[in-house]
Amino acid sequence: MTQPQITVGILSGKEIEISFPVKFSSSVGTEISGTQKVIYQDGKIHWQGKEYDELSFIPPQNAHAFFELKDVTIGINFHWERKEVQKFKGEDHHRRKTTNCHQCDFH
Secondary structure (H helix, E strand, C coil): CCCCCEEEEECCCCEEEEEEEEEEEECCCCEEEEEEEEEEECCEEEECCEEECEEEEECCCCCCCEEEEEEEEECCCCCCCEEEEEEEECCEEEEECCCCCEEEEEC
8 A cells, every 4th residue: 555645834933943863865965864954945945055946754674763843833813823843754845935935845
């Protein structure tokens, strides 16, 4: 059975803090783990001092690896609005969609 592919749009926020508990590979060839910060500025994705139009973090082939997005606001403008850590399995893909929204694809 094919696993569904989830695409999530991040509607606000200029920075995303991501935690990788195991080694992931970036789409630019860097192995990473631990906490990373991705910044959206001037229509570009900024990570580790460089600019990108798209950026992915890919888990090891045989692992059921996950990553965590820190301080995700849920329930915006509702009485139960709060920030929480959200955990996802698979690949984390960032691409710029418009000037007010960027998109993260979780495969």
